[in-house]
Amino acid sequence: MTMETSGYILRIDDVRQQYGQKVVLNDVHLSLKAGEFLSVVGPSGCGKSTLLRLVTGEEWPTAGRVMLNGQIIQRPGPDVGVVYQHYSLFPHLTALENIMAGERLRRWPQPIQGMLDLVSGEARRSRAEVQDEAMRFLDRARMSGHGDKYPHQLSGGQRQRVAIIQALMQHPKVLCMDEPFSALDPGTREDMQMFLLELYELLRMTVLFVTHDLEEAVYLGTRLVALSQFYTGEDGVQSGATLGAQIVTDRHLREIGVALAPGVKASAETGRLIQEIRREAFDPSYCQHVDTFTLHHKDSWHPEEDDET
Amino acid sequence: MRPPELFGLFAVPRRLTSVVLIILPFIAVIALYWIASDIRLADNPQDKLLPSFRQMGDAVWRMAFEPDVRTGTYLWWADTFASLRRLAIGLSLSAMTALFLGLNVGMFPGLRFLCLPFLTVVSIIPPLSILPILFITVGVDEVAKIVLIYIGTVFLMTRDMTLTTTAIPREQVTKALTLGASELGVVYRVIMPQVMPRLINALRLSLGAAWLFLIAAEAIVATEGLGYRIFLVRRYLSMDVILPYVAWITLLGFTIDWLLRMAVRRFYPWYARQGS
Numbered sequence: 001m002t003m004e005t006s007g008y009i010l011r012i013d014d015v016r017q018q019y020g021q022k023v024v025l026n027d028v029h030l031s032l033k034a035g036e037f038l039s040v041v042g043p044s045g046c047g048k049s050t051l052l053r054l055v056t057g058e059e060w061p062t063a064g065r066v067m068l069n070g071q072i073i074q075r076p077g078p079d080v081g082v083v084y085q086h087y088s089l090f091p092h093l094t095a096l097e098n099i100m101a102g103e104r105l106r107r108w109p110q111p112i113q114g115m116l117d118l119v120s121g122e123a124r125r126s127r128a129e130v131q132d133e134a135m136r137f138l139d140r141a142r143m144s145g146h147g148d149k150y151p152h153q154l155s156g157g158q159r160q161r162v163a164i165i166q167a168l169m170q171h172p173k174v175l176c177m178d179e180p181f182s183a184l185d186p187g188t189r190e191d192m193q194m195f196l197l198e199l200y201e202l203l204r205m206t207v208l209f210v211t212h213d214l215e216e217a218v219y220l221g222t223r224l225v226a227l228s229q230f231y232t233g234e235d236g237v238q239s240g241a242t243l244g245a246q247i248v249t250d251r252h253l254r255e256i257g258v259a260l261a262p263g264v265k266a267s268a269e270t271g272r273l274i275q276e277i278r279r280e281a282f283d284p285s286y287c288q289h290v291d292t293f294t295l296h297h298k299d300s301w302h303p304e305e306d307d308e309t
Numbered sequence: 310m311r312p313p314e315l316f317g318l319f320a321v322p323r324r325l326t327s328v329v330l331i332i333l334p335f336i337a338v339i340a341l342y343w344i345a346s347d348i349r350l351a352d353n354p355q356d357k358l359l360p361s362f363r364q365m366g367d368a369v370w371r372m373a374f375e376p377d378v379r380t381g382t383y384l385w386w387a388d389t390f391a392s393l394r395r396l397a398i399g400l401s402l403s404a405m406t407a408l409f410l411g412l413n414v415g416m417f418p419g420l421r422f423l424c425l426p427f428l429t430v431v432s433i434i435p436p437l438s439i440l441p442i443l444f445i446t447v448g449v450d451e452v453a454k455i456v457l458i459y460i461g462t463v464f465l466m467t468r469d470m471t472l473t474t475t476a477i478p479r480e481q482v483t484k485a486l487t488l489g490a491s492e493l494g495v496v497y498r499v500i501m502p503q504v505m506p507r508l509i510n511a512l513r514l515s516l517g518a519a520w521l522f523l524i525a526a527e528a529i530v531a532t533e534g535l536g537y538r539i540f541l542v543r544r545y546l547s548m549d550v551i552l553p554y555v556a557w558i559t560l561l562g563f564t565i566d567w568l569l570r571m572a573v574r575r576f577y578p579w580y581a582r583q584g585s
């Protein structure tokens with residue numbers, strides 16, 4: 001295939017995804033360069049997780065193509081790593097075993113895998129090498145003392161750190177993350193963001209990061225797209241939620257490989273950016289329910305009074 | 310202010326109280342029996358309905374520690390061994406079937422359509438109603454009893470395993486595949502270890518049914534076994550043998566259940582409390 005030459009590692013071409021009659025994604029185009037950190041935001045239920053499932057290969061698009069290095073993605077495989085909000089770790093394995101899980105699973109069933117290796121002539125890293133890397137990662141995640149704990153014995157943040165390492169051990173071409181930090185408290189969350197950026201700088205991996213937190217999206221990404229079911233089509237018709245979501249914003253935020261100090265989250269520029277994105281993708285005029293609230297206290301917001309002024 | 314000791318939704322019994330509460334019903338039943346038996350025996354020393362603990366002790370001694378005059382075996386132990394052997398073979402066969410069938414049916418949609426509706430229908434057949442068919446087809450010896458235990462337990466366990474497998478989050482499958490596992494690797498290296506403790510728990514729940522079918526089969530045809538003995542001595546109204554046998558079966562059942570519970574704790578320490 002010739003797509004290789006385009007310089008993009010991941011291409012989502014004209015993708016449409018529908019379940020029965022319900023259209024979730026409508027005509028989504030997205031190309032990702034190697035090393036890009038793409039934040040994906042959007043209103044709840046707009047299809048962010050659906051997009052991610054197309055990239056991991058869990059689902060096939062109704063129409064269009066999802067390609068990794070010019071190859072259509074067929075199945076979940078080691079080229080794409082994933083980290084979820086929950087259930088990323090295997091509950092029956094300890095932290096270290098979880099990190100080494102790829103190594104164990106790849107070699108099973110042993111005789112068959114051995115023969116396949118011989119045929120393909122692909123050299124596998126030795127177990128000792130893998131163990132070495134696992135220990136280094138564990139150290140970097142400040143988890144060296146916790147290697148033999150089970151997931152249920154770890155805190156939420158520790159669990160996600162292990163999950164990230166587990167995925168990175170495979171050196172995936174693209175790392176997909178679906179709201180990985182959404183269940184964490186603000187302190188742990190910032191900690192995790194730093195940890196992720198540290199790894200991003202170190203490994204120069206390509207990341208697809210879904211979040212519903214705009215601040216997080218702006219802070220982490222080198223590029224940001226917003227997916228939304230609320231947009232005005234070419235014919236000037238407002239979609240409501242019937243047509244399926246499209247990419248409504250695509251912003252370059254900073255150079256590939258650059259990570260900023262967490263302080264920028266508080267800056268005026270970040271605030272402005274967030275407001276703009278909110279207007280573009282989460283425009284309240286489409287959210288019909290807003291003026292149906294009834295608040296009674298005299299100092300509360302009363303939508304009707306707003307109208308009069 | 311202390312929370313209430315005994316009554317209400319918020320009762321917090323002290324340690325001693327809780328121990329007393331646990332023992333109380335056992336003591337009460339034994340005491341009640343003792344009194345009733347004493348009254349009846351005082352009335353008529355030949356009465357067989359409620360033998361004294363002494364009479365039962367004698368019977369146990371005779372059955373367990375003196376060789377039987379006719380066969381030369383220690384009946385108590387021979388019966389126990391025969392019954393436990395049937396139980397073990399029948400239950401392990403159905404546990405293995407349940408594991409492999411449940412796992413694969415739960416994981417592969419193709420197999421699910423092929424097997425699940427069929428299994429659901431077949432599982433409704435009352436096992437005892439096909440006992441005569443078993444006797445006719447496989448004969449009245451060991452095989453029939455083992456097959457009865459097998460049929461009596463395998464469907465419930467298989468369904469339990471299927472449900473357990475399908476309840477495992479989809480994320481785990483994707484995750485394993487992205488770590489380089491093959492499809493079989495996902496099923497046997499990722500999902501199977503996760504359903505193992507549940508299999509043991511399903512086994513514990515099936516023990517009751519297994520005993521029921523074992524004793525039913527032994528009551529009808531057998532030459533040895535705990536159920537066989539109970540129904541044999543019933544003809545002589547030997548309550549002094551029947552009651553200790555029932556107590557022994559209860560103790561065996563309790564012990565097996567406890568051992569299985571300990572096995573889960575020991576071999577699957579992650580099972581009791583897992584979050585995500």
Ligand SMILES: Nc1ncnc2c1ncn2[C@@H]1O[C@H](COP(=O)(O)OP(=O)(O)OP(=O)(O)O)[C@@H](O)[C@H]1O
Nearest residue numbers: 019022024042043044045046047048049050051212
């Ligand atoms: N397998 C499916 N069958 C039918 N509808 C589905 C299926 N999967 C997702 N949907 C629908 O598609 C829409 C998008 O779901 P998706 O989970 O991708 O949203 P999301 O953007 O990730 O939302 P959230 O922010 O809540 O995670 C939802 O309306 C959902 O009900």
Ligand SMILES: [Mg+2]
Nearest residue numbers: 048049050178
């Ligand atoms: Mg989602």
